[in-house]
Each structure stands twice: as C-alpha cells, then as structure tokens.
Amino acid sequence: MEKITWVCANCGRRFGNYLPSVATWHEDICDICGRKIAVTESRDFGGIIRETFTKQDYKYLLSEVTKSLDSIAGVDKEMTDYHKGLIKKIEAKLSKLGI
Numbered sequence: 001m002e003k004i005t006w007v008c009a010n011c012g013r014r015f016g017n018y019l020p021s022v023a024t025w026h027e028d029i030c031d032i033c034g035r036k037i038a039v040t041e042s043r044d045f046g047g048i049i050r051e052t053f054t055k056q057d058y059k060y061l062l063s064e065v066t067k068s069l070d071s072i073a074g075v076d077k078e079m080t081d082y083h084k085g086l087i088k089k090i091e092a093k094l095s096k097l098g099i
Helices: 009-015 055-072 077-096
Strands: 006-008 026-029 036-041
Touching: 006 009, 009 055, 055 077
Parallel strands: none
Antiparallel strands: 006 036, 026 036
C-alpha cells in the first residue's frame, strides 16, 4: 500500500503515536480509511507506519472502507472505484497475514 500522508482524526487516534496539539486540516481523502473528510499530515500524529498494522487493524480498515463504499455507491464513480481498489489491497494484505 502507498505511503500514508493524509490522515483523518479517527485513524490518527487509532494508529498514531500521540494526538496533535496543533494541526492544519483540510478536506481530502484519508490515506488509511479512504473517506473524504478533514485530514492533516500523518506527522501530526507522530507518524503512522503501515508496516506495524496488525490483522485486527486490517480487519477494522476493511470494515470502515466497506461502510464508506456503501455510503457513496452509485453517487460518485471515481470514489467508488477508489474504494473498491482499496478494499482489494486490504484483502490482499489480510490474505498475506493468513486471514
């Protein structure tokens, strides 16, 4: 999976090393959950390293991305395709981890 640059507050709290005291937010796509939401740089949460994600983390992400896809299905083709690709990547990672 690609480098984590933009992170939403929910993913930052779950996967980051600490909560930011100051951060600059803008609307974009979270590089972890795929939602179009307010995001900030991953460094604001102390950096987030995808290689440290566990099976449970990937299961959580699969659930969140699937929910997000369900909410936009039929509304935004580009985002729908993006989410479908993200789900395939998460499923591939889970398969490598033995799930």
